[in-house]
Amino acid sequence: MTIQVLGIDPRSRSKNKLQAPAPLPHVSRRALARVRDRIEPPKSCHCCGGPVRLSDNSVIYNGRSYGDWPFVYRCTQCQAYIGLHPDTDLPLGLMADRATTNARKHSKAPFQRLLVSRFGGDRSRAYAWLAEVLGISRSICHFGMFTKEQAERAGEICRLELGGLV
Template sequence: MIVTVLGVDPRSRSKTKLQAPAPLPHVSRRALARVRDRIEPPKACHCCGGPVKLTNNSEIYNGHSFGDWPFVYRCTQCQAYVGLHPDTDLPLGIMADRATVAARKEAKADFQRLTAARFGYDRSAAYAWLAQALGIAKSICHFAMFAEAQARRAGEVCRLELGSRRV
């Protein structure tokens, strides 16, 4: 899958009234401007190609809504989902099914240990290193942008680096 980074949303500089898609209560120009490496909202599921709807995350968490901005894009077929940047309709990354979510969580734990051990908790430096290690652009080097295989590879690279250092 190819992820295209589009830069800052032009709506952040627009003079026209912003229309928030249902069920979002609003979309903020200031919040849109904060998202420098935006990607388009999904029109189809990244996992199965099924239809996607914008909804509250309570549909994922058995009726309980979590977070200050509890909205997600969710596939109506395979139930994959992706959260949104706060106060926007912009996805945080690409949609993830259960296996992808699990792979991302495991890899991110390894990445956080590496960030502490090698980079003194400097996440920017750690992500720059990871982008180089994976051979990808820094703008798409984030766990929310990783498919399952790429997340597993990121975890492997982090574990190898941790193993080669005294921690």
Template sequence: MIDKYPIPTSCPYCCSAVIYTSNAVIYGREYGNGRCYKCTKCDAYVGVHNRTNIPLGRLANRELRELKKECHALFDPIWKQNKRIKREHAYERLAKVLGIPVNECHFGWFDKEMLLEAREILSRPDWYKG
């Protein structure tokens, strides 16, 4: 997945430069590992995996971040509150319904269209049971 989604250097929204910086520029203080990639012009950013410079997903503007949150709000309770389905199995089921490889089923890497499709699927009752 890292090869498919390289470290961002140019913003896909405004074409400005992207820098690797402290996430305090976003939140006012450092959270987590304290690092992120941030567009120098617009509000697009993405955090990184702990102790690496590897992005957690694609650079996201406000709209994309909100869609990711909506998907997680629908998805996470399925495996957190349902003891009969593990997180990995929930992702496997979602990948199958989306028609994508399970190793590509990660909200952080989804574009707007994929997030909209995932949100529609996740809004269906019992999507994970089939």
């Protein structure tokens, strides 16, 4: 399956208030404008092609909602899921199983530390560096887009780089 990375959502320039798909309370035009590398909301599962439902993330976390924008696209067949960019209906990346999601979370922590210690909080420089060492295009260099292997490799690279600083 080829997933196309698109530019900023044209709805961000809409003159009218946007319709939010249930159960989202709203979709913010300003928040849409912040998402530079966008992929469309999934119509079918990125993993198995099964049906996707937009739900509260309490379906993932044992009945309790988690976070400020507690929604996910989730496959009703294989249970792969992905969170949403805050105040939008846009997925953070590719739907993934639990192991991939965990690998993404694990690798993001050392990246965040590196972002502060080496890049002075400059996200675009930090991501440009990571894309280069991973040998991938900048537009797909997001933790939400990583496969399990890419996430593990990103984590490894960041941890090595952090080790070199002390």
